[in-house]
Amino acid sequence: MTRTAIVTGAARGIGAATALRLAQDGYAVAAVDLSAESCAETVAAIEAAGGRALAVGADVADSAAVSAAVDRVAEELGAPTILVNNAGILRDNLLFKMTDDDWDAVMAVHLRGAFLMTRAVQKHQVEAGWGRIVNLSSTSALGNRGQANYAAAKAGMQGFTKTLAIELGRYGVTANAIAPGFIVTDMTRATAERIGVTFEDFVGHMAKEAAVGRAGVPEDIAAAASYFCSEEAGFVSGQVLYVAGGPKA
Numbered sequence: 001m002t003r004t005a006i007v008t009g010a011a012r013g014i015g016a017a018t019a020l021r022l023a024q025d026g027y028a029v030a031a032v033d034l035s036a037e038s039c040a041e042t043v044a045a046i047e048a049a050g051g052r053a054l055a056v057g058a059d060v061a062d063s064a065a066v067s068a069a070v071d072r073v074a075e076e077l078g079a080p081t082i083l084v085n086n087a088g089i090l091r092d093n094l095l096f097k098m099t100d101d102d103w104d105a106v107m108a109v110h111l112r113g114a115f116l117m118t119r120a121v122q123k124h125q126v127e128a129g130w131g132r133i134v135n136l137s138s139t140s141a142l143g144n145r146g147q148a149n150y151a152a153a154k155a156g157m158q159g160f161t162k163t164l165a166i167e168l169g170r171y172g173v174t175a176n177a178i179a180p181g182f183i184v185t186d187m188t189r190a191t192a193e194r195i196g197v198t199f200e201d202f203v204g205h206m207a208k209e210a211a212v213g214r215a216g217v218p219e220d221i222a223a224a225a226s227y228f229c230s231e232e233a234g235f236v237s238g239q240v241l242y243v244a245g246g247p248k249a
């Protein structure tokens with residue numbers, strides 16, 4: 001039986017790499033992002049590798065859009081029993097400059113988005129008596145200058161994950177979180193731009209800071225997600241795995 005996975009924020013970066021990896025693992029994959037068009041490249045890469053994929057446009061913070069997206073995935077690919085809540089945004093600023101909108105936008109995508117997606121997908125998981133949920137946290141959950149909103153959301157993802165593990169465990173569903181350190185993506189490229197350094201210098205600095213002496217790549221996170229989604233990870237639940245090239249954030 002082919003299982004179906006949904007990956008949010010799958011148009012690029014960690015989400016795209018995770019969608020590709022899960023397709024390689026043999027799942028049918030729904031790539032969800034703000035527009036279906038933005039997922040075309042991800043879907044093409046999966047299909048070129050012989051996998052099955054569907055591009056779905058939905059804002060994860062929009063309840064009606066999320067319901068419609070999950071219904072469509074169930075109809076066209078099969079009941080989704082794997083969910084990777086990866087969609088995310090940054091609205092960094094020091095607290096005294098952070099606007100109401102900076103706060104609300106980050107909470108909406110990360111926390112409300114993960115909540116809405118998970119609530120819609122758990123129905124299929126409970127029906128199947130099997131499921132895997134992977135939530136993207138961050139080393140920023142431990143605190144990071146200029147990220148009061150993002151750090152709160154990413155710490156919130158950890159509490160959300162542990163509660164899902166407790167509530168859904170009896171239905172064969174596990175929930176785990178991945179907390180990446182610095183990963184080379186458009187998100188961190190935008191951060192370099194915002195603070196006025198070249199991306200090359202930024203990546204070089206972060207590589208020196210990491211115990212393993214390199215920056216992370218999306219595939220590092222996709223590999224961890226692949227493990228959490230696997231059959232053999234069925235006794236691992238409610239955990240937060242720091243994938244950060246070392247023990248420290």
Ligand SMILES: NC(=O)c1ccc[n+]([C@@H]2O[C@H](COP(=O)([O-])OP(=O)(O)OC[C@H]3O[C@@H](n4cnc5c(N)ncnc54)[C@H](O)[C@@H]3O)[C@@H](O)[C@H]2O)c1
Pocket residue numbers: 008009010011012013014015032033034058059060061085086087088089109113136137138139179180181182183184185186187188
């Ligand atoms: N890059 C890093 O260093 C890093 C570190 C720790 C955690 N993370 C987390 O990993 C996840 C992916 O990060 P990334 O670096 O690949 O980011 P990215 O900005 O490259 O990609 C994020 C994707 O999410 C999509 N998205 C944003 N808002 C959405 C919404 N409302 N509905 C649907 N899709 C939406 C974007 O369109 C984009 O395609 C995020 O949750 C991020 O917070 C990233």
